[in-house]
Amino acid sequence: MFNKSKSLMKWILLSLIALGLGAEAFSQSLDQVMKDRNLTQQDLLAAAKTYTPSGKKDEYIVFSSGGQSGQVIVYGVPSMRILKYIAVFTPEPWQGYGYGDAHSNKILYEQGKVRGRTITWGDTHHPALSEVEGDYDGKFLFINDKANPRVAVIDLKTFTTTQIVENPIMKSEHGAAFVTPNTEYVIEASQYAAPFENKYVPLEEYNEKYRGAMTFWKFNKKKGKIEKKQSFSVELPPYWQDLSDSGKKMSEGWVFTNSFNSERYIGGFGKGNTEKWKNRLPHEAGVSSKDTDYLHMINLETAKKLYKQGKYTIINDHPVISMDVMVANDALFLIPEPKSPHGVMIDPTGQYITVSGKLDTHVSVYDIKKMTALIDKKEYDDTDAYGIPILSMTKSLHGQVELGLGPLHTQYDSVKGIAYTSLFVDSAIAKWDFINLKLLEKIPINYNVGHLVSAEGDTVSPDGKYLIALNKLSIDRFIQIGPLHPQNHQLIDITEGRKMQLLYDMPIGLGEPHYAVMMKADKLKTIKRYKKKWFKHRVKPGREKVVRKGNKVTIHSTLIRSHFSPEVIEVVVGDEVTWHITNLERAQDETHGFTVDQMNIHGSLEPGETETFTFIADVEGVYPFYCTEFCSALHLEMMGYFMVKPK
Amino acid sequence: MKSNVKKWCILLFSAFMVMCFSGMANAEDYQANYMAKVKQNNDTIGVIAGVINYVCPKLVPDADKICNPKDPVGSAVGVQKYMEKDWDREEDDIEDNLPELLNEDAALQFWDAVEQFKLHFSYRETAKKLAAEKKWHDAFLNEEMAFQYLVKCASRGIFAKKIVDNE
Numbered sequence: 107m108f109n110k111s112k113s114l115m116k117w118i119l120l121s122l123i124a125l126g127l128g129a130e131a132f133s134q135s136l137d138q139v140m141k142d143r144n145l146t147q148q149d150l151l152a153a154a155k156t157y158t159p160s161g162k163k164d165e166y167i168v169f170s171s172g173g174q175s176g177q178v179i180v181y182g183v184p185s186m187r188i189l190k191y192i193a194v195f196t197p198e199p200w201q202g203y204g205y206g207d208a209h210s211n212k213i214l215y216e217q218g219k220v221r222g223r224t225i226t227w228g229d230t231h232h233p234a235l236s237e238v239e240g241d242y243d244g245k246f247l248f249i250n251d252k253a254n255p256r257v258a259v260i261d262l263k264t265f266t267t268t269q270i271v272e273n274p275i276m277k278s279e280h281g282a283a284f285v286t287p288n289t290e291y292v293i294e295a296s297q298y299a300a301p302f303e304n305k306y307v308p309l310e311e312y313n314e315k316y317r318g319a320m321t322f323w324k325f326n327k328k329k330g331k332i333e334k335k336q337s338f339s340v341e342l343p344p345y346w347q348d349l350s351d352s353g354k355k356m357s358e359g360w361v362f363t364n365s366f367n368s369e370r371y372i373g374g375f376g377k378g379n380t381e382k383w384k385n386r387l388p389h390e391a392g393v394s395s396k397d398t399d400y401l402h403m404i405n406l407e408t409a410k411k412l413y414k415q416g417k418y419t420i421i422n423d424h425p426v427i428s429m430d431v432m433v434a435n436d437a438l439f440l441i442p443e444p445k446s447p448h449g450v451m452i453d454p455t456g457q458y459i460t461v462s463g464k465l466d467t468h469v470s471v472y473d474i475k476k477m478t479a480l481i482d483k484k485e486y487d488d489t490d491a492y493g494i495p496i497l498s499m500t501k502s503l504h505g506q507v508e509l510g511l512g513p514l515h516t517q518y519d520s521v522k523g524i525a526y527t528s529l530f531v532d533s534a535i536a537k538w539d540f541i542n543l544k545l546l547e548k549i550p551i552n553y554n555v556g557h558l559v560s561a562e563g564d565t566v567s568p569d570g571k572y573l574i575a576l577n578k579l580s581i582d583r584f585i586q587i588g589p590l591h592p593q594n595h596q597l598i599d600i601t602e603g604r605k606m607q608l609l610y611d612m613p614i615g616l617g618e619p620h621y622a623v624m625m626k627a628d629k630l631k632t633i634k635r636y637k638k639k640w641f642k643h644r645v646k647p648g649r650e651k652v653v654r655k656g657n658k659v660t661i662h663s664t665l666i667r668s669h670f671s672p673e674v675i676e677v678v679v680g681d682e683v684t685w686h687i688t689n690l691e692r693a694q695d696e697t698h699g700f701t702v703d704q705m706n707i708h709g710s711l712e713p714g715e716t717e718t719f720t721f722i723a724d725v726e727g728v729y730p731f732y733c734t735e736f737c738s739a740l741h742l743e744m745m746g747y748f749m750v751k752p753k
Numbered sequence: 754m755k756s757n758v759k760k761w762c763i764l765l766f767s768a769f770m771v772m773c774f775s776g777m778a779n780a781e782d783y784q785a786n787y788m789a790k791v792k793q794n795n796d797t798i799g800v801i802a803g804v805i806n807y808v809c810p811k812l813v814p815d816a817d818k819i820c821n822p823k824d825p826v827g828s829a830v831g832v833q834k835y836m837e838k839d840w841d842r843e844e845d846d847i848e849d850n851l852p853e854l855l856n857e858d859a860a861l862q863f864w865d866a867v868e869q870f871k872l873h874f875s876y877r878e879t880a881k882k883l884a885a886e887k888k889w890h891d892a893f894l895n896e897e898m899a900f901q902y903l904v905k906c907a908s909r910g911i912f913a914k915k916i917v918d919n920e
Contacts, residue, residue, distance in 0.1 A: 161919070634861075637845040667869075667905050692847060693865035693909065714845070739904055 173617030195228025206707030299344030699734025
């Protein structure tokens with residue numbers, strides 16, 4: 107008996123060893139993976155910090171401008187997984203944005219018109235999240251279009267664009283979108299100065315008739331809309347305003363923008379220039395010839411009062427408060443700043459204002475207490491050519507810190523006094539102390555970082571943890587895909603108490619993202635599906651019909667896994683077709699696409715959504731229509747025939 | 754139990770795919786096809802019942818009061834009723850007021866599975882009537898339509914199962 111048990115034990119032991127060896131043969135050790143893939147311990151650490159297992163969700167969500175794509179890119183952090191491209195200024199077929207659906211057509215092609223012209227692209231630069239008391243509330247996102255001065259509203263319940271507003275006086279803009287601490291206003295500042303009126307004005311009259319401006323778009327949070335009729339602008343000198351920001355806490359009520367052509371220089375370099383402007387050095391030389399440009403300081407509270415008192419001029423049906431009125435009411439000031447700056451950022455307390463001059467190695471930290479003290483005492487160094495008081499730079503400064511070559515944009519940490527600034531020429535990120543004015547650490551990036559974003563880094567309570575460098579060039583970072591390289595977003599661990607560590611390179615193959623905002627993902631309050639009652643033209647199940655009035659045919663149809671109702675529709679050549687279509691699904695993620703072949707229409711109908719398409723049935727024939735989203739096992743069978751009979 | 758359900762799910766979809774690719778039936782085959790489809794639907798309902806019995810106790814608290822392995826359809830409707838107790842379906846405010854659930858994501862998938870299941874009944878009844886009149890083609894098409902809803906039900910049911918199993 108004992109021997110039997112002994113041999114049994116031996117057998118089991120041998121089996122276990124064999125099994126272990128077998129398992130070993132089929133399993134991979136971490137060491138082996140490291141060896142095979144030539145990875146270091148640092149690489150593994152970075153992988154462990156970013157890897158997000160299937161089904162797990164990211165802690166943060168990033169909204170990045172999509173640059174020339176006219177869209178917004180959404181991705182998660184730390185995984186850097188792309189979640190969506192939100193269609194904003196550009197038609198986007200997957201989301202059915204601008205492909206025949208009446209709602210998106212209205213936003214894109216009617217609201218989005220610039221001086222009556224349909225524009226089908228945008229140059230998105232700076233997204234801004236709606237705020238309550240200076241903290242993100244996760245409800246709305248705003249984004250600007252530099253090329254065709256416009257601002258768009260994106261509702262984060264649905265991650266869709268709900269409004270585009272055209273700036274009535276600007277011909278170019280850049281300093282948008284930024285919001286006041288309770289999202290009362292969305293701020294938009296102009297860039298290249300131009301006449302407000304839509305007419306030709308010769309460049310000889312630049313100083314007199316070309317102007318910059320800052321528009322304060324009144325935002326109605328309840329309606330989720332910009333109220334154009336309660337919005338106004340402030341006239342600014344033709345100094346090519348750049349980035350803006352709204353004051354917070356200690357500086358609440360003030361708005362700032364910087365500039366980079368206080369020289370008011372006009373170039374003309376090279377052959378082919380208009381006769382009067384030839385043989386001059388290019389803009390880049392003249393615009394950066396002075397050592398300083400001007401930080402603009404606008405008292406929004408006073409500007410609001412002036413607007414309410416009617417102290418404005420109507421230009422292009424839009425109220426504009428003149429510089430004279432602003433100056434007479436102590437509401438507009440200038441302060442010298444290092445030349446060609448890109449970015450004016452307010453720290454979480456609202457006291458310190460950081461400006462980086464791209465052609466200076468220093469960042470300058472201004473103190474709002476010192477600035478307002480000078481204003482209270484009316485202690486000005488001078489006035490500019492337009493009579494705007496100029497505050498003393500030295501008396502306004504808290505101090506300057508030398509960080510490196512090409513300081514550009516700053517974000518803040520959760521640790522008091524700590525900031526991060528991108529160094530464009532150095533291709534590095536500097537961590538520094540803006541209270542004690544010292545550089546703490548630098549980390550190289552690849553390459554030419556423009557903006558950077560830290561977690562909730564422009565709010566009153568930044569989170570620290572993560573920082574992303576939005577790099578302009580990627581050069582050798584990714585597989586060569588032709589001469590146009592992707593941009594490179596590099597994720598950096600900035601956890602307190604550790605050295606900064608580069609974690610991840612994410613190629614962005616959709617335009618050049620400029621700025622991004624990073625929010626705690628649990629602030630989102632998105633919906634899972636639409637409520638059918640939200641749509642005026644919703645079609646109830648069983649009430650589908652086709653109604654003809656003369657040559658106007660209205661189709662009231664529904665779709666649900668896996669059929670349209672009706673499935674066979676007949677019209678006559680020349681009929682004007684209005685097609686209401688409701689997705690009856692209530693299940694999450696049960697989206698159906700809709701197209702009528704050859705009609706250049708496409709919709710994406712999320713559960714509960716109704717869309718309306720209008721088109722002329724102009725050519726006789728047989729047109730299949732079908733669901734374009736693989737919705738169910740019988741998705742291919744989800745089709746119908748749209749028959750256009752000859753007259 | 755878990756592996757049994759998985760096995761049945763695979764069988765169900767295999768059967769479905771076979772049906773999809775089994776070619777065109779001629780008129781004489783409609784009666785036979787109808788009978789085969791009735792059997793397939795009965796078998797499918799059997800699989801669905803297994804999924805319901807497996808998933809039900811993992812969705813709602815006090816499952817003993819709602820989930821009854823001897824009455825899977827009753828269990829499924831019970832889960833729906835429990836979820837809908839504060840809903841106004843006409844006003845479309847479903848899922849705005851969810852009661853306590855053991856797994857909300859899975860429960861919402863399960864809710865839709867039940868919706869799909871409910872839709873198959875009327876087609877089967879119509880099929881039965883047509884079969885009694887020996888209108889085998891129409892009977893077959895109605896039974897086929899019922900099958901489509903059962904597949905949709907199974908599809909969402911499997912989602913619910915995957916979510917509760919954290920697969």
